[in-house]
Amino acid sequence: MSGSGPGRPAEVAEWLAPPFDDFTPVKPLRGGPGRGRRQKQRAPSPVAENSRATAPPRKRAKPCAVDLPCAKPGRSRSQAQEDLPWVERYRPETQNDLAVQKKKIEEVETWLKMHILQRQPKQSGSILLLTGPPGCGKTATLQILARDLGLQVQEWTNPLSSDFTKEDLRSMFGHDSNFHTFPSQAQAALFQDFLLRANKYNKLQMLGESSENDKKLILIEDIPNQFYRDPGSLHEILRSFIRSSRCPLVFIISDNFSGDSNQGSLFPAEIVQELCIFNISFKPVAPTNMMKVLNRIATAEASMNREKNYTLDKTSLELLCRGCSGDIRSAINSLQFSSMKDCSLEKEFWSKKKKSSTIKCEEAGVSKERRKSKCDTSEDQEIQAIGGRDASIFLFHALGKIIYCKREAVSEECPHLPAHLAEHRRDTLLIQPEDIVEKSHVSGSTFNLYLHQNYVDFFSDIDDVVRASEYLSTADVLCSNWSTRLVMESYSASVATRGVIHSNTSRAFAQQQGGKGFRPLHKPQWFLISKKYRENCLAAKSLFSSFCLPPECLQTELLPYLAVLANPMRNQAQIAFIQDVGRLPLKRHFGRLQLEALGDKDPGMPELFHRDGADGDPEGLPSSQSSGSDLPGSQPQPITAQAILEEEELRIEEYDSD
Ligand SMILES: Nc1ncnc2c1ncn2[C@@H]1O[C@H](COP(=O)(O)OP(=O)(O)OP(=O)(O)O)[C@@H](O)[C@H]1O
Structure with missing residues (x-):
């Protein structure tokens, strides 16, 4: 941004500072204004934290609902509100504003009603787990529903270990206790203490507040690191929480594609079953919903801040949408950066982007529909590289994309294969198998194992199976113990995926997407057999x-x-x-x-x-x-x-x- 030059320090501070204006920084901030908020949000001790009743700290800067009037066009707004990041200024205010699937909102609402509003006196504690990719609106949904249902949200925020001296800990756990705890263990102890108190005490009643509404939920989004190292300690705490709890506990965990699944390690199946943890899994925000939100913001900004911002056209918004992999936070941030007039780099990027994509496709002289899909892949890659979000996909979806490969009809102008190769004629693939394997975050050989385990169920012709198995055999040889195995794995996965796709004649053409319909996918038996071996x-x-x-x-x-x-x-x-x-x-x-x-x-x-x-x-x-x-x-x-x-x-x- 041009504002980051030495000549404009005040402006830089302005851009981020206002969201935190409602706090008085205690000391000069080391990590920028974000720390200031945190400093204020975090109570000096869990005791004090417990006495706060409204939805308190967030790991990201999120002003609380009362600070923030909805930024609808035509409303008079203070300078401070104008300087808010767009993701906050245009935060959803009602359930209708949420860019989340209606079904998911209903599921969360039903659960909250059942476990808070209709809770029986002797009912044991309950835990809800909200999962889904980052920025798909899990937290926003919970906050809006809690407000609509009149629930207080009491949230845990990890204390910074430097803020907790031995003295603090001693005062909490008694003078005589011997302290041999590490900061991480202390964090877990503080967490347990927080849960105990949050569960035991109601909010302090302020003058003029009615005592009728003391319904609340405890929100945990910021999970103490200690629990990743030792999930057993979390499970113990949850067991005792369930026995004594009066209000439900909600965990929000973002999906992690790298294989070391947080959800899997913190909440393994047996614990989910034992503690009756209810899991609602959110999906990435759908492109249509995303476009609606981006359009709304772009239009609102165009009517208010024309002198400061560019108005991006529909094509640019679509490009943004594609680059953010269903992460609405990332999409709105990208929109804000790309709209800033100050930001010359962004401006160049977008205008170049649009021009080149149009020229490229026009030069190719291809039909409109075809042009769209052809341009998609390369554009996606560029957008990804610049403002986009990590586009990883879970193995389950990656396999689905290969097995149910989508195609688009080849136009009549395209040259046909000679007659003796006619049996190999296929419509154009809409996916790049190599990209999909890469985004699945498993090695080529592991991907092949999964494909090998599952492909047969999706074939309806034995000759196709024979051909596919030949490709898989070739892929297997490529993956043998060569000195160049690591490099060969990518080729091997390419042969296996393309081989399986090509062999399935029931999915050879866009109009003929037959085959076997939905089938569950399975893990390779190879893992168990190899372990036994x-x-x-x-x-x-x-x-x-x-x-x-x-x-x-x-x-x-x-x-x-x-x-x-x-x-x-x-x-x-x-x-x-x-x-x-x-x-x-x-x-x-x-x-x-x-x-x-x-x-x-x-x-x-x-x-x-x-x-x-x-x-x-x-x-x-x-x-x-x-x-x-x-x-x-x-x-x-x-x-x-x-x-x-x-x-x-x-x-x-x-x-x-x-
Ligand atoms: N229409 C909308 N629907 C949902 N969120 C929106 C919308 N418009 C703006 N936002 C903002 O997008 C952000 C969504 O982030 P949120 O924290 O809810 O996602 P999340 O799924 O909890 O992700 P993470 O796990 O990374 O926290 C919020 O800051 C929210 O205010």
């Missing part, structure tokens, strides 16, 4: 170390042989292992492993692989130094082995020295 290798090596053979050889040659021999000298664990690995389980029903469904937010690599990989072994192999008595849990242990023997009535024949 590694454990078997380990067990074989430790149980039969005297044979000095590599584990594969032990399992495929020696153990099948030993299984038909009888040797009473073997111990129970060895016998059980021989029966388990050395014989095909002909007696038992030999079915497929049970499939595990892939959830829409599941990370690509299962937990067990993260854990194994963390040992420093690239293959995730457990250490080969373990002793025989230290067998992995999945291996038959001596006692279990005995049970198996009894159950299956296996008889080890008498050893005959002859």
Whole structure:
């Protein structure tokens, strides 16, 4: 921004300062005005925090509702309001303003009514978990609904550790307690204390306030770091909260695409079940809703601040919309920056952008519809690079995009394939498979595993399956243990995805998007099988170390042989292992492993692989130094082995020295 030059310091301060005007900074601010707000928002101690009743601090600067009249055109507004960032100035005021799916708003409203307004006296505590991508309006929805239902929102904000001296802690926990706590542990203790007090005490009643409305909810968006390291401590706190709670607890967690899912680690399925946590998952803001909001803001600004701002036209707004991946905060911020007349860089970018996209498409002389989709990809990439947001997608959606690949009809002007290649004719793909694999944040080989596990269910012709499996085999070879494996993985994923897409003739044309319709997706069985294989290798090596053979050889040659021999000298664990690995389980029903469904937010690599990989072994192999008595849990242990023997009535024949 040009305002950041040395000659205009006052203006720079002005741009951000007003939102925090309602606070008196205690000391000169180190981190800019944002810290000032935080300083004020945070109570000096949790005791004081508890006595505040209105929706207090936010991790981002969010003025509270009473400070902020809605900025509708025609309303007289103070300078301070004008200087607010647009995302605050045009914050939604009613449920109708929210750019969130109506269904999600209703779901949250119903839950709040049921657990607060219609709560039975003896009803146990309840926890709501709002998840979804960043900036999709989770917090805005909760705030508006709470206001509409007359609920107070009491929010936890992580204290900065430097603000809490030992003295503070001592005064909270008693003089005699011995303090050996680290700041993070203290943070968790403070959090527990906050919950206890928030749950126990009502808001202080101010003069003139009625005592009728003491309904409230506790909001946690700023989760103490300690809980990421040790989710168990959070679970303990929640268990005791549930037992004693009088008001519900709402967690807001943003989706994380990198695989180390916050939601997964903080709220694993068993805890969700145990504590009856209700999860409402928000979607990215839909482009039509986003366009409505951007249009409204652009029009309002055009009528009020023409001298300060450019008015972006529809095409520019559409470009903005595409670049922000359903994040309304990011879209409004980008709109504000790109509209500023001061911001010459932005101006150049937008005018160049529009010009080049129009020229490019006109030069190509293609039809309007085709022009749109052709320009989309490259433009998206550029927008992404400049003002856009990370466009990651969850593996579930990435797989869906490949399996249900969308196409657009090829125009008649395009040259056709020669007759002998006619069977390969396809309409143009509307997706770039390589982009999708990249945005899914898993490696090419992992993506291939998922594709391999799932593709068959979406094919309706056996010849197509044969062709697809050939492509997958080729992809597998590319992914072998070459020295250039990392580079080859991208090619391998390209062959696998494009191969599967191309082979499915039931989805070859835009008008013919047949196939099998909706089917659930599953996690690759390979993960479990590979884990079992590694454990078997380990067990074989430790149980039969005297044979000095590599584990594969032990399992495929020696153990099948030993299984038909009888040797009473073997111990129970060895016998059980021989029966388990050395014989095909002909007696038992030999079915497929049970499939595990892939959830829409599941990370690509299962937990067990993260854990194994963390040992420093690239293959995730457990250490080969373990002793025989230290067998992995999945291996038959001596006692279990005995049970198996009894159950299956296996008889080890008498050893005959002859
Ligand atoms: N029509 C609208 N609908 C929703 N939010 C809007 C709208 N107009 C402006 N906003 C602003 O967009 C921002 C949305 O952010 P919000 O905090 O609600 O998202 P979130 O899903 O909780 O994301 P995060 O997890 O990153 O906090 C808010 O600052 C809100 O005031």
